[in-house]
Amino acid sequence: MAEIYDLIVIGTGSVGSSTGYYAAKRGLRVLEIDSATPPHTNGSHHGETRMIRHAYGEGSSYVPLVLRAQELWNELKKDTQVDIFHQTGVLNIAPKQSSFLNNIITSAEKYELPIEVYDAFQARKKWPQFTIPDQFKAVLEKNSGYLKSELAIDTYVKEAKRLGAHEQFNTQVISVDNDENGSVHVTTNEGIFIGKSAVITVGTWVKDLIPNLPIQPVRKVVSWFEAPKQLAEETGFPAFTIQLGDGTQYYGFPANKGLIKIGRHQGGQYITKREERLDFNALKEDKTEISSLLNSVLKTVGNLDHGVACSYDLSPDEHFIIDDLPGKKNIQFVSGLSGHGFKFASVLGEILVAKALNETLDFDLSPFLLSRFNS
Structure with missing residues (x-):
């Protein structure tokens, strides 16, 4: 009988590696899938560093998210003794x-x-x-500064594995769908993997899996x-x-x-x-x-x-898209990070895990729903 995971993470880059870590930390049975071995240079997370600002010029909707993100980055640095955040101002x-x-x-x-x-x-x-x-x-x-992006992803991946997460790297995902019971079937070039829920965090080429996204x-x-x-x-x-x-x-x-x-x-x-x-x-x-x-x-x-x-992965208004996949069950996605998303990776991972567990969220995600583009 096929192994059934609590959460399958499709794309283990910035948000995906964070999601895998926080899911494993919560005791979930996690599978992380990526087309290469993260961190790598195929997406948006390479280049050594990413800035983290708190008083956010892109809009106040982001401020509660980035403040929680900073807390989580600080916790990761403290728990792992890895020099991820530099408070340079x-x-x-x-x-x-x-x-x-x-x-x-x-x-x-x-x-x-x-x-x-x-x-x-x-x-x-x-x-x-x-x-x-x-x-x-x-x-x-x-109080702001910068994050060491590739080091952060490497830390998330290693810590998730230490906590029991399974890895399926260098694997191409072909499709993500539900069976008649609502379970998620992830079809790859290495076989089919089954989960109670899944998150799609594949970055630039998300339309390979969700063709109608405005990305x-x-x-x-x-x-x-x-x-x-x-x-x-x-x-x-x-x-x-x-x-x-x-x-x-x-x-x-x-x-x-x-x-x-x-x-x-x-x-x-x-x-x-x-x-x-x-x-x-x-x-x-x-x-x-x-x-x-x-x-x-x-x-x-x-x-x-x-x-x-x-x-x-640019959205029409350059704001994030954080939502459930329309017409599907138990499948979430994050996209449209538009060049300012890495700093939020920690909190977005925590949010995706909380949503997978049907927990009440501490944040208003309504500004980031896909439906804002319906008009």
């Missing part, structure tokens, strides 16, 4: 009238989060590494540049987001080992097939997409050292 720089910056201030006021607001003169004095125009201002979130895969790149010592983490330089006057948003991390990582939030190339996610430097704009930032607000950065390509 996050400095947000933008024009005074920026809605992104003002959303940060509004969220901080609503949730009583510690921030420090600086005009351009004050910010230039405190952080001379930046060339900040007079019509800009800056907001420091001193657009996007090829993105991120770059590392040579950096002087004044941009280094050990000197107190923070992680940062910068919005230029034209609305373009950039993000970056304090330098380590002489290199600083910087990316652009917007842009990228819409893709429809995996082979279209070309390696870094395949397109001429890969090397130049940070130029506007380096020629204006962040002039202290040196030459390009290297870059990598990854991909986003």
Whole structure:
């Protein structure tokens, strides 16, 4: 007789590895499936680091989620003694009238989060590494910082296995469906696996399994540049987001080992097939997409050292989709993380496990339901 799992996790990347860990921690019989062996470079979680901000410029609906996410990241770091979270602070720089910056201030006021607001003169004095125009201002979130993304996933996977989770890596999922009793059948190239429930957290290529989702895969790149010592983490330089006057948003991390990582939030190339996610430097704009930032607000950065390509699963409004699979039983999915999802991986995993157990949630997920796109 086939083994029946309490929860099958399909896609063991950012959210999936978290889900597997928290399910195993709750004593569930868990199967983790992935097309490769996580962590890997096929999805969105590689590239060493991801930022975590609390006073969220993308909207206050995210703040309760990210605060719980931070608690869980702290717990994971404490329980495993793995150096996952670095509290460097996050400095947000933008024009005074920026809605992104003002959303940060509004969220901080609503949730009583510690921030420090600086005009351009004050910010230039405190952080001379930046060339900040007079019509800009800056907001420091001193309790924020960055997460080591690949290390976090590696930790989740190892801890889940230690707690008894089963692994089925390097396995391609073909379909996910219910039988007449509501059990979930996951058909793969290695056979069929049966669970009482399942979660689909496969990232960019989710439409292979859920074809009608309004998700657009996007090829993105991120770059590392040579950096002087004044941009280094050990000197107190923070992680940062910068919005230029034209609305373009950039993000970056304090330098380590002489290199600083910087990316652009917007842009990228819409893709429809995996082979279209070309390696870094395949397109001429890969090397130049940070130029506007380096020629204006962040002039202290040196030459390009290297870059990598990854991909986003972009929703129409760039907000998450967290829901049950329409027309199916006991199958949940998370998609549309749109380039700002990793920081939430911990809390999303906890939520998916609670939903699988039919527990009452502490969060309002109504802003993230698929039905918002029905109109």
